[in-house]
Amino acid sequence: MQLRHLADKAVSTGLQEPASSPAAAPIQTTEPRQPAGPDALDIFASIGMLAYEWDIVTDRLGWGDNLAEVLPGFADVDLSSGRAYGERLGAQSATSRFDAIVTATGSDDGNGVLFNAIYALAPPRETGGGPLVWIEDCGKWFAGRDGRPCRAHGVVRVITERHEMERRMTRSAQxxxxxxxxxxxxxxxxxxxxxxxxxxxxxxxxxxxxxxxxxxxxxxxxxxxxxxxxxxxxxxxxxxxxxxxxxxxxxxxxxxxxxxxxxxxxxxxxxxxxxxxxxxxxxxxxxxxxxxxxxxxxxxxxxxxxxxxxxxxxxxxxxxxxxxxxxxxxxxxxxxSLARDNGRLHALQISDSVVSALNERRVELAFQPIVQAQTGQTAFYEALLRVRLADGSIVVPGDILPIAEKSGLVRLLDQRVLELALAQLRADPSLRISVNASVATLHDPEWPEWLANATRVYAGVADRLTIEITETTLIDDFDKTRQLITDCKRQGIKFAMDDFGAGHTSFRNLRLLDFDFVKIDGVFVQNIIKSQDDRFFVRTLTDLARHLGLKIVAEWVEDEETAQLLQGWGVDYFQGSLYGSAVMVAAPGESQPLARLA
Structure with a gap:
């Protein structure tokens, strides 16, 4: 039950003047009261509520008999009038009972008008003083014949602890x-x-x-x-x-x-x-x-x-x-808006360059070796996108992919990279390649069919192809990703989870997806010699992958000390500058592109 809704019932149980106040005749009221149960005051006392009634015209203030329990620091203080009570108001108070009554909206239709106030009371110095006591005051005021408040009743309770907590929360927000x-x-x-x-x-x-x-x-x-x-x-x-x-x-x-x-x-x-x-x-x-x-x-x-x-x-x-x-x-x-206009112009220029590169076959591949951890021998290559501009300069993915994704061109880039990789696989039967697939490509409903057609055109190479999917992609549409992996693996294609550890895929989801490899995100690998947190995290990832029977690739392996540590943990493959950077490769004789921009 709300505090303010208890005000009427509290007052109806009977009130008394404070012990220190002069004797006064009982406050007469005309409002009908509902009889309260015989233990109502005990209930109010048990939950820290103190009832009062205030005759605003005569300024007499009456209190329930649990005043000493609720406000022990004020038990021997004169609180028999609104004025005396108001003198105890702390300077930090933003309002008072009187302010709450005179500023309350609405008019009394015979049932009273609700009011609420939160303020502080300062214990008197003559009784020892002390910290401020914060009060929540809820009740109703009733109008006299002139329509203005003539009396009020309600309940108060101490909220000092709550007020301090709210003050700390407010400060933490500020x-x-x-x-x-x-x-x-x-x-x-x-x-x-x-x-x-x-x-x-x-x-x-x-x-x-x-x-x-x-x-x-x-x-x-x-x-x-x-x-x-x-x-x-x-x-x-x-x-x-x-x-x-x-x-x-x-x-x-x-x-x-x-x-x-x-x-x-x-x-x-x-x-x-x-x-x-x-x-x-x-x-x-x-x-x-x-x-x-x-x-x-x-x-x-x-x-x-x-x-x-x-x-x-x-x-x-x-x-x-x-x-x-x-x-x-x-x-x-x-x-x-010059910066934004320049940004839009730059985006349009990049988009035009990508379109031209696709149409003029200036999308190329660079191969970075992925080596066996035990022998250092190359096991397969990751095929990385490179775009050659009209002036002959080379652009790396980081410079164009954000704009390509926004402009809807990334799917076409993915298709061209995959097409080039399939051509390389057909030209060299000993070659094994992994390629990346973007979120837009994976969510393209036409891509599975395109991939099936591509593997038919380049027959006999699907089992030497691995498609890498970033871990964060899985969160976007888990069921669709799972179905896609299942369909592609029927053709012999392998799948790797790229940036393993960056997206915190659940153990359950990892078990449900039929991956062949996991590639541990290089940001966790590059500092494992210096960072105890990274060592713990990478070791946990390797133990999880090995438990699931997955092959493990560690990215960004840049020194022998890191390689030896990872090898001891059971990592299967290494990729990084220690074993070779990405190198441009010449395209073999190839068929007509499977997709071409108009």
Whole structure:
């Protein structure tokens, strides 16, 4: 039952004046009351509720007989009037019982009007004082003949512990627990306050979005504890190098936002450049030693670059994205939509290049060897996409695949890579190849039929082909992926789970999928000599794969010490710079493409 709904029943059980208050005649009321059970007061006392009735006209305040139990610090204090009770109100209180009554919405139709208030009471010094006692006060007020409140009754209970917990939760929502910097939400509130100032007196202000570079690599190289120490140090360094009235907020992950009040574009550039220098010039001290880091900054100036916090943040992120581009300045100030227009133009140029490369057969393969762990002999190759531009330069997948995926071209690239791989397999009967398949390709309803036709055209090679699927792809549509693997394996094609460990596939799902190989994500392999966490994780993955009878490929094997450790754990194959980088291969004589763009 809600606290405020108990108010009427509490009062109906009978009230008394505080022991210290002068004798007073019982408060007469005209409201009909429902009889309460004989143990109602005991129930209220057992759950910490104290009933009261207040005659607002005469200011007499009556209390239930469990006052000393609910408010022990006030048992010997005069609380016989609303005024005396109000004198105990703590300065931190945002409201009071009186405020809640006079500001309550609605009018009394004879049943009273509900009110609710949360406030603090300060124990009197003469009784020893003490910390504030926070009160929740719920009840009803009733109107006199003039329609204004003339009396009220209700219940109070102590909520000091709950109030403190809510205060801590509110603070945790407003300030970052790791660095003590304010949250993005609180930064947005400050920005909104500055934007809402009168136009005649409003001053421009800047927001600098500061991003720590390569935090992921730092975490992998030095450990997450060192990464956290760097983030804490960055927050401290930012606060030490801005004005007292400027604000520093933890924006997200490796990003901080600095709000510079009364700041124009030139001042924002000057401050941003200075922050970049002070971040880079002195290494950060961590438990494992000094670590040098660098940062990039995207800047906006309000209200020129936005008249709401959301727009300002969006534009700051666009400026930061521009600063992160290859060969870009470390500090970029937002300039209307030029960056986005340039980005769209670049995407169109890439898409046109991909279309031309497909039509003109400039999609090529590079082979990277995958060797047997025991002998170091090449077991098979991973066929990697390369696109040769019209000027003869080579583009790697990372430069085109994000745009190709958005433009719907990645399926055609996958088909061409697979077609080239099948041609290589037919030309060399001793060759074994693995190729990657994107999410778009796997979810294409026409792809299984296309693959079946391709293996018929290149007869006798399917059993030397392996298709790699990233672990995260499985989450998108598990049942479809499972059916696809089943259908393809009927043709003799093998399947490998790529980036094993990155997507945390459940043990049950891994058992249900008929994989032949798992490829352990290289980000976990490259630092296993230095990182105890990575060693534990990779060892766990290898034990799981071996338990399921799967062959194991470790990616990014770059030194002998790593190779020996993995070999001892039972890894079957190695792939990485220690055994050879990807090398371009010449296409054998091939048939007409199976798919061609119009």
């Amino acid at each position: 300030f970052d627990a790791l660095t003590g910097a304010m949250s993005r939400a609180l930064l947005a509130e400050h920005s909104l306050r500055l934007l809402g100032q009168p136009e005649k007196t409003r001053k421009p202000f800047a927001i600098l979005l500061v991003a720590l570079e390569n935090l992921f690599a730092l975490n992998r190289t030095y450990g997450y504890d060192a990464g956290d120490e760097i983030i804490v140090g960055l927050a401290s360094r930012l606060r030490s190098n801005v004005r007292v009235n400027d604000l520093v907020a933890r924006y997200a992950g490796n990003k901080f936002a600095v709000l510079l009040e009364n700041c124009d574009v030139e001042q924002a550039k000057s401050t941003g450049q200075r922050l970049i220098e002070v971040i880079a010039q002195t290494p950060f001290t961590t438990e494992i030693g000094s670590i040098s880091v660098s940062a990039r900054i995207g800047a906006v100036v309000a209200p020129r670059d936005g008249r709401s916090p959301a727009v300002l943040f969006q534009h700051a992120e666009e400026a930061l994205d521009a600063a992160r581009q290859r060969n870009a300045q470390r500090l970029v100030c937002y300039a209307t």
